[in-house]
Amino acid sequence: MSVMFELQQVDYRYPDGRSGLQACSMSLRRAGRHAILGPNGSGKTTLLQHLNGLLRPAAGAVHVDGALMDYRRRGLQVVRQQVGMVFQNPDRQLFSAHVYEDVSFGPLNLGLDEATVRQRVAQALEAVDMTAHADRPVHELSFGQKKRVCIAGVLAMQPRALLLDEPMAGLDMPMQTELAALLDRLHAQDVTVVLSSHDMDFAYRWADDIHLMAAGRCVGSFAATALPQNTDALAAAAQPLPTAVRLHTALVGRGLLPAHPLLRSVEDVLAALPPSTPLTVASPIAGKLAP
Numbered sequence: 001m002s003v004m005f006e007l008q009q010v011d012y013r014y015p016d017g018r019s020g021l022q023a024c025s026m027s028l029r030r031a032g033r034h035a036i037l038g039p040n041g042s043g044k045t046t047l048l049q050h051l052n053g054l055l056r057p058a059a060g061a062v063h064v065d066g067a068l069m070d071y072r073r074r075g076l077q078v079v080r081q082q083v084g085m086v087f088q089n090p091d092r093q094l095f096s097a098h099v100y101e102d103v104s105f106g107p108l109n110l111g112l113d114e115a116t117v118r119q120r121v122a123q124a125l126e127a128v129d130m131t132a133h134a135d136r137p138v139h140e141l142s143f144g145q146k147k148r149v150c151i152a153g154v155l156a157m158q159p160r161a162l163l164l165d166e167p168m169a170g171l172d173m174p175m176q177t178e179l180a181a182l183l184d185r186l187h188a189q190d191v192t193v194v195l196s197s198h199d200m201d202f203a204y205r206w207a208d209d210i211h212l213m214a215a216g217r218c219v220g221s222f223a224a225t226a227l228p229q230n231t232d233a234l235a236a237a238a239q240p241l242p243t244a245v246r247l248h249t250a251l252v253g254r255g256l257l258p259a260h261p262l263l264r265s266v267e268d269v270l271a272a273l274p275p276s277t278p279l280t281v282a283s284p285i286a287g288k289l290a291p
């Protein structure tokens with residue numbers, strides 16, 4: 001499996017002297033679904049901003065598609081056409097007065113003809129269910145709607161990789177589900193999706209690969225399916241075991257479920273329980289499962 005992004009021993013210091021990354025090494029394979037987790041201030045945003053050249057390492061190297069990042073103007077233009085970034089705060093990303101205008105900004109900048117721009121904007125708005133809002137002023141939108149417009153703006157560039165900084169934060173549950181489905185559709189089209197998150201349960205059920213950060217370093221990268229064997233790295237990044245793993249382990253311990261296959265969501269664990277499982281007051285786990 002080929003590598004899309006590679007950080008080698010990257011150091012980054014903000015202008016005020018604060019350290020953002022320290023000897024950070026991470027490899028992200030092409031067309032994968034990647035979740036980056038770590039405590040506040042562990043460097044997730046700083047890392048994402050290195051993947052499309054928004055930030056430049058003080059030491060170490062960033063490779064995209066096997067080539068060293070080219071920080072000259074033309075080099076950065078090429079990378080940013082291919083690697084789209086959705087910021088955590090939509091107000092940092094949206095700068096046009098109207099939705100259509102904002103989403104069309106990128107494709108127009110690529111020099112595409114008007115019909116192609118219109119088609120790309122329509123597709124992107126459709127993908128985030130914002131078609132009905134195309135003519136609205138951006139400042140009238142809710143937080144979640146603004147976030148969708150940001151995502152549409154990036155999708156309209158048809159990137160090969162999508163970076164999303166805590167994309168689920170501030171979205172309601174139906175929108176989170178829709179966004180996860182959209183990310184899966186992009187993944188099915190071989191787009192590399194990299195997101196940062198504080199939601200271990202979501203990361204465990206959605207991601208192919210999990211990357212853990214602590215104090216500006218990558219302290220563990222592994223396939224999500226190998227998470228139960230990586231408890232040391234989870235502890236180093238102050239991350240809890242996913243609820244599905246804890247519940248599954250408890251049920252295995254009580255002889256109610258086999259240890260295999262791996263179950264990556266609470267829904268999957270509950271669905272795996274035989275209908276005859278006695279989840280009544282008499283059951284040792286009933287009190288924990290009952291509302």
Ligand SMILES: Nc1ncnc2c1ncn2[C@@H]1O[C@H](COP(=O)(O)OP(=O)(O)OP(=O)(O)O)[C@@H](O)[C@H]1O
Binds near residue numbers: 014016018039042045
């Ligand atoms: N603009 C900035 N100026 C100075 N220091 C910064 C700046 N942005 C981030 N930092 C510092 O860099 C370190 C890493 O921050 P970063 O935002 O990358 O972490 P994070 O893992 O994304 O955090 P969170 O989960 O809170 O979003 C922190 O110590 C932070 O205080």
